[in-house]
Amino acid sequence: MAETEANSVSLAILGSGGAGALTAGGILLEAAGKAGLYGMLTRSVGPQIRGGEAAALVRLARDPVECAAERYDLMIGIDWKNADRLAAEIPLSPQGLIIADPESGPVPEEITASGALVVEFPLKQTAKAISGGRENMVAAGLAAALTGMDIEAVRQVIRTKLARKGDDAVSSGLACLDAGIKGAEKMPRSYKLNTTPQSDRDRWLITGNEAVGLGAVRGGIRFAAAYPITPATEVLEWLAPALARVGGALVQAEDELSSINMAIGASFGGRASMTATSGPGLALMMEALGLSAASETPVVVVDVMRGGPSTGIPTKSEQSDLNIAVYGFHGDAPHVVVGPLGVADCLFTAQWAVHLAEAMQVPAIVLSDQAIGQARAVIDRPADLSFFANRRIWQGGDQDEQEYARYALTADGISPMALPGTPGGQYTADGLTHSITGTPSSRMSDQKAQMDKRRDKVEQFDYGTHWAEIEGDGDTVILTWGSTTGAAREAAARLRAEGTDVKLVALRLISPFPAAQLLQAIHDASRVLVVEQTHSGQFARHVRAHCDLPGEVRPFHREGPRLIGPAEIVIEITDWIKP
Amino acid sequence: MNAPTCPSFKAGDFKSGITPIWCPGCGDYHVLLSITKALAALGRPPEDVAVVSGIGCSSRIPAYTNCYGFHGVHGRSLALAAGLKVARPDLTVMVMSGDGDGFSIGGNHFLHACRRNIDMTYIVMDNRVYGMTKGQPSPTTEPDWDSALSPGGTGLSPFHPLVIALASGANFVAREFSGDIKACTNTILEAIRHPGFSFVEILSPCVTFRPDEKEWKQTVHKAIVDPTDDPARAARRIMTDDGMNTGILYRGNRKPYAAQVSDEVGDIKALEQAFAL
Numbered sequence: 001m002a003e004t005e006a007n008s009v010s011l012a013i014l015g016s017g018g019a020g021a022l023t024a025g026g027i028l029l030e031a032a033g034k035a036g037l038y039g040m041l042t043r044s045v046g047p048q049i050r051g052g053e054a055a056a057l058v059r060l061a062r063d064p065v066e067c068a069a070e071r072y073d074l075m076i077g078i079d080w081k082n083a084d085r086l087a088a089e090i091p092l093s094p095q096g097l098i099i100a101d102p103e104s105g106p107v108p109e110e111i112t113a114s115g116a117l118v119v120e121f122p123l124k125q126t127a128k129a130i131s132g133g134r135e136n137m138v139a140a141g142l143a144a145a146l147t148g149m150d151i152e153a154v155r156q157v158i159r160t161k162l163a164r165k166g167d168d169a170v171s172s173g174l175a176c177l178d179a180g181i182k183g184a185e186k187m188p189r190s191y192k193l194n195t196t197p198q199s200d201r202d203r204w205l206i207t208g209n210e211a212v213g214l215g216a217v218r219g220g221i222r223f224a225a226a227y228p229i230t231p232a233t234e235v236l237e238w239l240a241p242a243l244a245r246v247g248g249a250l251v252q253a254e255d256e257l258s259s260i261n262m263a264i265g266a267s268f269g270g271r272a273s274m275t276a277t278s279g280p281g282l283a284l285m286m287e288a289l290g291l292s293a294a295s296e297t298p299v300v301v302v303d304v305m306r307g308g309p310s311t312g313i314p315t316k317s318e319q320s321d322l323n324i325a326v327y328g329f330h331g332d333a334p335h336v337v338v339g340p341l342g343v344a345d346c347l348f349t350a351q352w353a354v355h356l357a358e359a360m361q362v363p364a365i366v367l368s369d370q371a372i373g374q375a376r377a378v379i380d381r382p383a384d385l386s387f388f389a390n391r392r393i394w395q396g397g398d399q400d401e402q403e404y405a406r407y408a409l410t411a412d413g414i415s416p417m418a419l420p421g422t423p424g425g426q427y428t429a430d431g432l433t434h435s436i437t438g439t440p441s442s443r444m445s446d447q448k449a450q451m452d453k454r455r456d457k458v459e460q461f462d463y464g465t466h467w468a469e470i471e472g473d474g475d476t477v478i479l480t481w482g483s484t485t486g487a488a489r490e491a492a493a494r495l496r497a498e499g500t501d502v503k504l505v506a507l508r509l510i511s512p513f514p515a516a517q518l519l520q521a522i523h524d525a526s527r528v529l530v531v532e533q534t535h536s537g538q539f540a541r542h543v544r545a546h547c548d549l550p551g552e553v554r555p556f557h558r559e560g561p562r563l564i565g566p567a568e569i570v571i572e573i574t575d576w577i578k579p
Numbered sequence: 580m581n582a583p584t585c586p587s588f589k590a591g592d593f594k595s596g597i598t599p600i601w602c603p604g605c606g607d608y609h610v611l612l613s614i615t616k617a618l619a620a621l622g623r624p625p626e627d628v629a630v631v632s633g634i635g636c637s638s639r640i641p642a643y644t645n646c647y648g649f650h651g652v653h654g655r656s657l658a659l660a661a662g663l664k665v666a667r668p669d670l671t672v673m674v675m676s677g678d679g680d681g682f683s684i685g686g687n688h689f690l691h692a693c694r695r696n697i698d699m700t701y702i703v704m705d706n707r708v709y710g711m712t713k714g715q716p717s718p719t720t721e722p723d724w725d726s727a728l729s730p731g732g733t734g735l736s737p738f739h740p741l742v743i744a745l746a747s748g749a750n751f752v753a754r755e756f757s758g759d760i761k762a763c764t765n766t767i768l769e770a771i772r773h774p775g776f777s778f779v780e781i782l783s784p785c786v787t788f789r790p791d792e793k794e795w796k797q798t799v800h801k802a803i804v805d806p807t808d809d810p811a812r813a814a815r816r817i818m819t820d821d822g823m824n825t826g827i828l829y830r831g832n833r834k835p836y837a838a839q840v841s842d843e844v845g846d847i848k849a850l851e852q853a854f855a856l
Contacts, residue, residue, distance in 0.1 A: 246845035265662030428648030
């Protein structure tokens with residue numbers, strides 16, 4: 001057997017919806033996590049509700065995995081139904097292995113074109129021979145053995161996962177696993193991690209969508225309004241029971257126009273509030289987000305971005321809602337836009353966003369995306385953070401004090417907010433231009449004073465060091481944001497290992513644009529590669545609208561669904577700096 | 580978040596000092612007077628009441644009261660109010676709208692607010708015209724009403740808000756005429772006290788763009804029926820009236836929406852534990 005050793009192994013299990021490919025992938029990831037490895041499970045699925053093509057993409061490594069693999073070692077096809085549609089997203093290594101069930105017909109040309117070795121194995125027949133057996137568990141056994149996983153950990157996960165289906169399900173699951181492991185003995189190639197697992201660390205298994213929800217609740221969110229949309233629904237489905245457990249509530253709305261307004265209404269009542277959506281929903285919310293900005297009623301909107309425009313590719317990723325999130329408001333409406341830098345960072349960024357929205361009384365948009373939202377990863381247990389919704393509340397005044405002015409002009413632009421129920425604090429929150437007391441006004445002086453105030457509170461706020469993650473040194477800079485950070489970070493690490501100094505700057509704060517901080521961080525750069533997952537280079541234009549970057553600047557961007565990977569960033573930089 | 584107190588309030592306690600932008604003779608002045616009288620009779624202090632609205636002449640009302648107010652975007656007042664009431668169940672929530680705001684751009688929210696049955700009072704000042712934009716037909720306008728935007732009339736059947744409310748699950752349905760302040764005050768008070776979603780259509784003439792509506796004073800008449808909790812009876816009654824029948828036409832007994840936010844904070848660490856490997 002040809003045994004390849006590497007720092008990470010990647011495998012794909014394909015099968016049309018219902019075949020259990022995603023379940024098998026989930027079991028392998030959880031087992032790897034329990035055995036002390038890190039890893040990530042991403043999924044590539046077609047739009048069909050049931051029966052469409054689906055692939056579980058698992059990448060395991062000794063160190064935390066922040067982006068999907070760009071070369072797969074092992075592919076197991078439970079069946080090949082419409083698998084050609086996914087082939088471009090799952091490039092196989094020429095040294096790779098494809099395990100195909102002869103019952104499922106020929107392997108699509110798009111997949112064999114990789115040059116990987118095709119070996120037949122009777123998945124269905126093997127499963128059929130076991131009472132209640134399923135081929136996805138046979139596939140899990142093959143994958144576990146060929147990647148050198150801790151088999152006892154896999155058994156443990158199967159026992160826990162299938163326990164609710166009864167003892168028979170557990171024993172047939174285990175029997176299928178063993179049959180797969182046995183089958184692996186005859187395979188000509190295998191792929192092992194060349195490291196020992198670090199089992200001593202405290203870790204979590206979580207998706208980006210769950211992490212966003214948890215971060216929001218940790219930040220103080222107690223009300224959410226929901227309208228289902230792919231790929232954001234899991235945020236809301238996680239929040240529904242979670243909010244109920246912490247004294248909060250989630251209401252399912254009739255549409256996104258309603259969900260955003262419900263969240264704003266709840267926030268007016270004094271509860272930190274949010275909703276989650278994707279591009280089409282965000283487009284519907286823009287008018288009300290302007291109301292949040294004008295009436296200074298904080299709200300958090302999580303946008304789990306997907307391929308656009310219009311309905312686009314709902315199940316796959318892009319970063320192309322940057323423009324609408326930053327520039328989509330009518331009028332001048334200062335607000336906050338942030339982007340989590342990976343699965344683990346979804347928690348941090350969401351919790352920070354709640355803090356920012358509440359502290360400044362503004363709308364805050366969190367730009368996550370399908371690539372991290374629906375990815376499940378093994379991460380180190382996140383640190384406890386001090387961010388918590390801390391709105392400046394008007395506590396009531398003395399009898400002889402002047403009338404309460406909701407929109408009083410203050411040094412930092414933030415005015416104490418009276419909550420309903422507070423005597424003497426009555427005011428009308430208004431989307432109409434208003435005076436300091438909230439009285440509708442069309443005077444130039446009020447328009448200017450209130451606009452200056454709303455700008456100042458956002459621009460003068462202290463965002464601390466959280467505006468970006470900066471790593472490494474050197475006059476070559478990779479500048480990116482959001483989910484592409486994982487690939488950029490890995491690229492930077494590879495370049496450094498090859499002796500090329502690279503500085504990575506990954507922006508978490510997208511708006512207001514941290515121009516001064518960025519320029520300070522990269523003032524001596526001679527090359528800046530701007531990396532993002534959009535067709536038109538939205539981020540690159542956003543950056544350059546706000547500052548003149550030093551040195552030579554090259555945008556590097558592509559639309560989804562194939563995610564930008566580390567290797568292509570490495571090539572881009574190496575070609576650039578070649579003498 | 581004060582407990583209800585029982586000092587005696589006057590309508591004036593619920594009025595702000597802001598002068599309305601409405602035309603002289605507008606029916607909405609009477610609605611403003613009626614709601615302040617009803618709130619005074621309710622006995623809760625102004626700070627425990629929230630008045631929420633959308634966009635249009637009628638939606639200007641929050642700032643004219645001395646309650647907490649939210650003048651939101653066009654058509655979405657019911658959504659704002661739903662969030663507010665779930666977040667703050669201790670408040671009395673009033674939603675004020677017009678026939679354009681409530682039945683056209685906000686039509687979908689109307690259906691679902693009735694279904695959801697959150698404890699709030701929805702008052703629509705129906706003048707069968709878009710007044711703020713200077714005279715266009717609304718969903719309740721007669722099909723042959725001539726206007727610059729729809730010359731010769733829209734030719735469309737008017738929307739029937741009370742039937743829609745009933746069919747969608749509203750728990751209290753009434754119609755009043757703005758000029759009858761006593762009846763309006765009484766019905767609004769009953770609507771506030773009734774649990775769940777209460778809907779009151781108030782015929783409120785636009786004397787500027789619909790001078791013909793000055794006639795309403797003569798054409799409205801009291802419903803000569805007792806309130807019913809039978810939706811079928813109420814539906815027959817409303818379907819067959821002439822649109823000018825006033826009074827409380829339906830009082831249901833559906834359970835109001837239950838979810839609400841409390842001040843309790845549960846164990847967030849327990850939520851985190853679910854992710855531990």
